[in-house]
Amino acid sequence: MSDSNPYTPPTTPVSAPDVRPTERQIPDTIAAPIRHGWIAACVSCAMTLLATLLSLRQSGDETVFSAFNLIDVGLIALLAFGIHRRSRTAATFMLAYFVLSKILVMQQTGQPTGLVFGLVFAIFYFRAMTATFRYHCFVKEWKRNPPVPGPALSENPLFAPSRNDRAPWRASGAASAPSPCQSCDRLVFAPPASARSAIRHR
16 A cells, blocks of 8 residues: 555645846846947957968968967857856956967067057956846846836826716716616616606606
8 A cells, every 4th residue: 555645745846937137127237348248259259260361371380370269269259159148157258368368479479469459358358247247146136026017007097098988978968877787787877857857748
């Protein structure tokens, strides 16, 4: 004989749906730096790809180095997609990877080439990284205290019925309000006093 109780509730945990705020509910101070970060990453990816294709036309040992640059292009594209998805790991790794690559390039060339553009891109990546952390804090607080839904459309005063719609018998000149019929649910309009007196004289 089985010891299981048929009236025992199921023990399978029911996972709640992962509800996240919509794009309109995200503050612009968080969404804008993230957007600027992944756009800057796409620009950096396109510039690296163009430089790699131009260097592949040359012969010598640089061809092997240019082939490895294609891996760099794919990595930057992957990190740009991660920033677009508001990933903290992708944004942090993108900033560290960009700064480290610029330091290695300056050590190899011995001169600060592209320092101004590198500083601009680093600022974009840094702001995107901090914005991703603030975004996840915003989502956590939003799930803990979800916003109260706004009033329904029918409660808006602009869509409220007019007085003529509320009292159609007044617009037609009737003397009394409609009274509910006891035998059915429809409304019966009582005739005005002048109409009742005319019926009696007949």
